[in-house]
Amino acid sequence: MNLDFSDIKVLLIGDFMIDHYIIGTSKRMSPESSQVPVVLPKEEYSIPGGAGNVAMNMCVFAGQKSYSDNMYFEGKPFIFCVGAVGHDKMGNELLSILNGGIIRKDFESVGTIEFIHYHDQIDTSNIIKGDLPMYDSMDPRSIHDKFRGYIETTVKERTYLNGKQIYRLDRERLLNQSYNEDLNNLISKNIIGKDIVVLSDYNKGVLNEVTIPHILSEAKKNKIPVIIDPKKDDFTIYEGADILTPNLNELNRASKTDINDEKSIIEACNKLIEKHNFNFIVAKKGKSGITIVGKNNFVKQIQAHAIDNPDVTGAGDTVIASFSLAYAKLGDVELAAKIANAAASIAVSKKGTAVVETKEIESLFTK
Numbered sequence: 597m598n599l600d601f602s603d604i605k606v607l608l609i610g611d612f613m614i615d616h617y618i619i620g621t622s623k624r625m626s627p628e629s630s631q632v633p634v635v636l637p638k639e640e641y642s643i644p645g646g647a648g649n650v651a652m653n654m655c656v657f658a659g660q661k662s663y664s665d666n667m668y669f670e671g672k673p674f675i676f677c678v679g680a681v682g683h684d685k686m687g688n689e690l691l692s693i694l695n696g697g698i699i700r701k702d703f704e705s706v707g708t709i710e711f712i713h714y715h716d717q718i719d720t721s722n723i724i725k726g727d728l729p730m731y732d733s734m735d736p737r738s739i740h741d742k743f744r745g746y747i748e749t750t751v752k753e754r755t756y757l758n759g760k761q762i763y764r765l766d767r768e769r770l771l772n773q774s775y776n777e778d779l780n781n782l783i784s785k786n787i788i789g790k791d792i793v794v795l796s797d798y799n800k801g802v803l804n805e806v807t808i809p810h811i812l813s814e815a816k817k818n819k820i821p822v823i824i825d826p827k828k829d830d831f832t833i834y835e836g837a838d839i840l841t842p843n844l845n846e847l848n849r850a851s852k853t854d855i856n857d858e859k860s861i862i863e864a865c866n867k868l869i870e871k872h873n874f875n876f877i878v879a880k881k882g883k884s885g886i887t888i889v890g891k892n893n894f895v896k897q898i899q900a901h902a903i904d905n906p907d908v909t910g911a912g913d914t915v916i917a918s919f920s921l922a923y924a925k926l927g928d929v930e931l932a933a934k935i936a937n938a939a940a941s942i943a944v945s946k947k948g949t950a951v952v953e954t955k956e957i958e959s960l961f962t963k
Contacts (some may be wrong), residue, residue: 599935599957601658601921605674607787607820608654609811610647610796610803612679612723613750614766617641620757635702642689644764647796650825651694653917655717657939657957672720676790678782679802680771683726689748691725704914719880722782724775732832749772750800771801780810785896787814792924794916795837811834823923825916826850835872839929842914843880858887858897865889876929878936880915885962886937889928892955896930900936909961918957926940 616641622633644652654675677694681687695718712849726747730889748769754761779802785792795814797803803811812835815822821838831850834840851864865877866889876890885900919936926932935957 599922600688601925602674603674604658604792604901604921604924605790606654606920606924607676607678607783607790607793608647608651609678609783609793610650610795610825611650611750611754611798611800612644612677612681612690612694613646613800614648614686614693614796615643615645616686616751616753617643618753618755618855620755622623622757625685625774634756636764640685640766642693644693646798646800647679647688649679649913650675650794650946651718651794651937653914654921657918657921658717663821671753671824673716673717676719676722676786678722678774678779680724680747680779680785681726682747684749687747687749690722691720694720724782731803747775749902750798768800773801773804773806775801776804776806779807783807783811784814787811787820788822789801790818793820793822794920795822796913796916797825797827799827803919808833813923821923823916825912825918831872833869834874837872837874839878839923840868840874840877841878841919843912847877847879855885861887862889862895876927878915878919878933880940886933888933890929896933898930898933898943911940914942917945 618635618637620635620637620838622635624634626632626634642651660672676713680845698836724747746769748767750768751766753765753767755763793811795803795808795811814835823839823841824834825841826834826838826846827835828847828920831840842850842854844861847853847861847868849868853860853864857859857862858951861879861881865879865887868874869877869889869891876888879887879889881887881900883900886898888894888896888898915936918939919932922932922935923929937956
């Protein structure tokens with residue numbers, strides 16, 4: 597199978613976040629609590645998360661070059677991003693990685709580092725930054741800032757001890773809705789000429805009751821399909837979207853259906869499709885694979901690939917990234933879902949937030 601998506605132009609809108617990793621060791625417990633290890637950090641690094649991880653997956657998955665063989669490649673941007681980050685250290689780090697490249701470290705092989713550079717392929721010029729660099733996000737005064745300028749970059753910090761994750765610390769703040777007009781203007785400006793619009797919703801404020809209807813209206817006007825990785829409990833806000841890719845928890849909450857088997861999954865999807873006029877729902881079932889439900893009694897089940905000890909960090913981002921590119925190129929929801937299913941199985945076989953190359957997909961399909 598030849599997977600070349602290098603000619604697809606994507607408008608990616610959503611919540612851009614950063615995943616920060618601390619890899620440590622411990623030889624003693626804290627004297628303050630016998631249950632708390634004293635962790636000595638050996639290394640730290642950051643990887644884009646949320647919509648940022650979707651952008652990275654798309655960039656590598658597009659197959660313009662084999663990144664492990666070509667450490668530096670310049671090309672025209674094909675992923676155009678709209679979102680918001682803070683005027684803070686992690687916001688700067690996030691944009692720097694998206695614009696330049698990433699150091700990917702092997703969790704288990706000390707000293708194993710793979711540098712991937714994809715210069716100019718991700719356009720971040722339409723990601724809004726906060727206007728107040730003088731405020732630190734941890735400054736207690738900033739808690740009371742209700743005015744427009746303050747944005748805090750969403751950070752998910754994970755600490756690994758002796759190869760196992762021991763906690764996750766989140767820093768986040770809902771985006772002030774006074775940014776809606778700016779976001780909508782950026783969307784209208786950038787949607788023209790795109791092949792697909794992808795919404796990566798993590799409920800951090802970029803995608804809301806003002807911006808989502810505007811996106812759907814602009815996409816319809818320009819005859820561009822919209823694919824959404826949803827997070828809202830009520831799918832009414834996504835009404836008229838082409839394809840949604842919820843996991844089973846999201847599907848359960850949105851449909852208010854007790855999902856316990858394949859029949860209930862199909863019933864929940866049909867209920868939401870009929871109510872909200874979606875073309876398809878691609879239900880992500882984790883280790884059980886994917887179920888596609890569409891209008892006119894369309895149903896397809898795709899079995900997962902067996903993976904031992906999967907790490908599901910960022911797996912949903914891998915699915916929406918690979919599925920969206922494949923659907924934009926092929927126009928076939930079932931084939932796109934099979935490709936996404938294979939990509940997800942590869943992603944969860946790796947530690948932490950991971951990206952997948954097309955050659956890995958091609959190898960899996962030939963087995």
